Amino acid sequence: MTHTSSYRINDFQTLNDLFSKYLNENKLTQSVKSAIIGVAAPVIGDIIRFVNADVSFSIKEIRTNFFPEGLQVLNDVQLQVYSLNRIPNDSLCAIGKEKNSLEGPKILIVPGTGLGLAALIDNKAIATEAGHITIPHCDDEVSELIDDFKKRKERKPTFEDIISGKGISYIYGFFSKNPDHSMSNREILKKYKHDQYCQNTKELLLKILSIFTRHSALIWGSTGGIYLSGSLVKSLFQDINFDNFREMFEDSETMKELLIRTPLYLIREENLAFLGSLEIVKND
Numbered sequence: 001m002t003h004t005s006s007y008r009i010n011d012f013q014t015l016n017d018l019f020s021k022y023l024n025e026n027k028l029t030q031s032v033k034s035a036i037i038g039v040a041a042p043v044i045g046d047i048i049r050f051v052n053a054d055v056s057f058s059i060k061e062i063r064t065n066f067f068p069e070g071l072q073v074l075n076d077v078q079l080q081v082y083s084l085n086r087i088p089n090d091s092l093c094a095i096g097k098e099k100n101s102l103e104g105p106k107i108l109i110v111p112g113t114g115l116g117l118a119a120l121i122d123n124k125a126i127a128t129e130a131g132h133i134t135i136p137h138c139d140d141e142v143s144e145l146i147d148d149f150k151k152r153k154e155r156k157p158t159f160e161d162i163i164s165g166k167g168i169s170y171i172y173g174f175f176s177k178n179p180d181h182s183m184s185n186r187e188i189l190k191k192y193k194h195d196q197y198c199q200n201t202k203e204l205l206l207k208i209l210s211i212f213t214r215h216s217a218l219i220w221g222s223t224g225g226i227y228l229s230g231s232l233v234k235s236l237f238q239d240i241n242f243d244n245f246r247e248m249f250e251d252s253e254t255m256k257e258l259l260i261r262t263p264l265y266l267i268r269e270e271n272l273a274f275l276g277s278l279e280i281v282k283n284d
Contacts, residue, residue: 002274003028015057019066034070036277037062038079040114042129048073052113072280077116078127081108082276083269084120084227091269095228095237096246099263104223107216108272111209111232115160119220123283125276130216131160138211141204148174159212163205165232171201189235206236210248217262218255225263229272237266 003026012018023029041050049056063071084106110116115131134156137143149157149170161167165185172188173179175197183198192198209228217226228237237245250259269275 009053009055015055015062016065019062023066032066033068035067036072036074036079036280038074038076038273038276040076040116043073043075043078043127074125075116075118075127076273077108077110077118078125079276079280080110080116080229080272081106081118081120081125082279083272083274084108084225085123086275086279087267087269087272091267092227093266093268095242095249095264095266097243099261102223102261105220106224106227107220107222108227108229109213109216109233110228110230111163112230113165115163115212117216119222120224130212130219131163132158133212133215134158135162135208135211142208142211145171145174145204152179159208163209163212168201168205168232171204172197175200175204186235189238193239202236202240206240206245207248209233209236210245210251213264214249214252214259217249217259218252221258223258223262225265227265227267229267229269233266234268 003022005022005025007018007021009018012021023032039048039050040052041048046059047056048059059071059073106120108116108118108120117128117130119126119128135142135146135158137146145162146157149155149161153161162171168185168188169181169183170179172183173181188195188198188201190198192202213226213228216222246264249264250256252259
């Protein structure tokens, strides 16, 4: 039996209040004594501080108050990457011509409010902060965007600055020369067929995503496959030629052979954290 609830984090003073509400609301206080939690933050010590929200909590305190029989706290994408061993084939869509998976690391890339990447090596998930790598100069269009960002923000853009919700808005402002525009991210991605700036935004996002995906593949040697997930990715890949993205991904003068053999998938499954939790429980 599953119980799904959604809350606004601003409605709670502490994470203790949120857990208390969830467990009481679903009548789980007596039956649930252990948990696996995914957080949008690096998990380094006892105190967890979220990256894109003013939220922090103590793992020990949450365990003592709610889950005395055990609590595992993982980075959210690290938790999701465990799902790669459970995703049904009909939830995977090959990007370009399907490749035969080889032995080797698998990586999961999830753009959203930020840009997450985790790797699965010998069934062990490894969290990263790869989204905070700065974008390299490559062609004129990307270089112009980098220079514009440096001028406005007084620092170099990271991949997370651009391949994310905030990045969609920034790129549209860059092309329209109107950083204070009122277009929502959904409108920008939806109207790409009817608005040149929207089309330019989508094309540049896909180009920079292909660069990040290529660099990630070369760093990790991810011959087991690269998996792209999340609502932002699904919107980006709607009505595009997958072969074009595959070609951008394989654009390397020195390591094209490795990239050609690396499978690329778009994941349609939405419950990756839940599937990842089931995989952890099975392995434990």
